[in-house]
Amino acid sequence: MTGRVDEDEKETELRSNRRRPIEKERNGLFRSDAINAIAECGRIIVGEPFLIMELNRFVPYLEGTHVKFHPLNMPNIKIGKIEIMGFVVGVSEIANFYEYQIDDGTGTITIFYDKQHFQKTIWQRQEIDKKYNTYVKNIDIKVLKFQELPKRMVKPRPKFNYPDGTNKHDIAILEHNWALETNNGKLGKKVKRCEYIHAVGYCTLDFLNRQKPTEEITFSDLSNAKLNFLANEVTNLSEHQYNEKFISWMKTVVRRRYDNDFKWPASSSK
Numbered sequence: 141m142t143g144r145v146d147e148d149e150k151e152t153e154l155r156s157n158r159r160r161p162i163e164k165e166r167n168g169l170f171r172s173d174a175i176n177a178i179a180e181c182g183r184i185i186v187g188e189p190f191l192i193m194e195l196n197r198f199v200p201y202l203e204g205t206h207v208k209f210h211p212l213n214m215p216n217i218k219i220g221k222i223e224i225m226g227f228v229v230g231v232s233e234i235a236n237f238y239e240y241q242i243d244d245g246t247g248t249i250t251i252f253y254d255k256q257h258f259q260k261t262i263w264q265r266q267e268i269d270k271k272y273n274t275y276v277k278n279i280d281i282k283v284l285k286f287q288e289l290p291k292r293m294v295k296p297r298p299k300f301n302y303p304d305g306t307n308k309h310d311i312a313i314l315e316h317n318w319a320l321e322t323n324n325g326k327l328g329k330k331v332k333r334c335e336y337i338h339a340v341g342y343c344t345l346d347f348l349n350r351q352k353p354t355e356e357i358t359f360s361d362l363s364n365a366k367l368n369f370l371a372n373e374v375t376n377l378s379e380h381q382y383n384e385k386f387i388s389w390m391k392t393v394v395r396r397r398y399d400n401d402f403k404w405p406a407s408s409s410k
Contacts, residue, residue, distance in 0.1 A: 183210075187220040189389045192247035194397075195224070195369070200345055200362040205354045207345050207362070224249070224369060225338040225382065228331060240331055240374070242339075244386070251339050253371045258330075265328030269298070272318045276300045279310050287313045294319040326376040336382035341371035 198209040198219055209219040226242030226249075233239060238258065240251040294315050302311060319325065331337055345365035352361065377385070396402045 183216055183218040185218045185220040187222055189223040189225075189393050191389075191394060192224060192226065192242075192244045192249050194246075195249060195343055195367060196247065198343060198367075200365070202354065202357060202362075209343050219343060221340060221342055221372070223338065223340050224251075225336065225377065225385065227382075228333050228335050228337055231331060231333050238331065240337065240339075242337065249367065249369050251337075251341075251369045251371050251374070252344075253331075253339075253374050257372060258374075262328040265322060268318070268321050268327070272298065272314065273300060275314060276302055276306075279303075279306065279314065284310050284313050287317075289313065290316040294324065296325055298325065323376060324378070329376070331374065331376065336377040336379060338375045338377055338382075338385065339369065339371040340373040341369055344368050344370045 197212050199212050199215075200207050200209050201215075202208075210217050211219070224242075224244070226244035228240050229243050229248070230241035231239070233255075236255055237252040238255060240253065241248060242251060289309060290312055293312055298315055298318055300315070321327075344367075345362065346368055347357075347361060347365045392404065396404075
């Protein structure tokens with residue numbers, strides 16, 4: 141039996157190794173001004189960025205037939221859709237999922253990414269490339285001349301076939317716009333080892349193929365199941381983007397969870 145998630149409430153067949161023990165002692169993970177929080181049936185649903193080490197402080201529980209999570213000693217808070225990111229140390233796949241083992245410097249976790257979700261990014265990329273190939277043949281100079289010229293050409297550059305005499309200014313702007321829509325050409329491309337990724341999704345459990353009716357699952361079963369991450373979205377990041385995002389998280393949302401005197405920087409928004 142596997143854990144289930146809010147988005148599609150379907151079971152996932154995940155490979156297993158034993159989960160690290162849940163930590164027994166910790167300080168409060170959230171403050172009352174937690175961002176991205178929604179009230180539901182007396183519980184506050186929280187969805188925000190987390191470090192991987194923080195995921196191992198989540199306590200699993202059953203809500204009907206589905207496994208949910210709350211922070212240790214905070215049963216009134218329910219963990220919803222969250223964000224994680226890390227350096228890819230391993231890539232593999234099973235029937236319906238790609239598996240990415242990632243490390244963010246605080247811990248490691250396996251991300252499972254549905255191949256159907258990935259296929260949608262391939263279709264998106266095909267549509268974007270088709271659109272820009274059409275633009276290339278009919279460049280609207282009146283529109284492009286009002287757009288700011290990028291500081292440098294994008295890398296890698298798309299392989300567009302421009303008409304003879306196409307202005308370099310127009311080429312630079314067109315390719316810059318293409319790069320913005322395709323995550324610099326990474327949209328629809330498979331994740332590789334030694335890349336950085338950002339993932340949005342839900343925590344889930346792998347019960348090591350020990351099948352049990354829901355009513356027979358014990359807290360011990362929940363505590364000893366392996367913690368995994370089921371992603372709805374996976375985005376490639378450059379090393380610079382990863383470092384920039386990680387520093388931003390540490391200075392804001394992560395710090396806020398532990399610092400009672402924290403105040404949001406003037407340039408940051410909740």
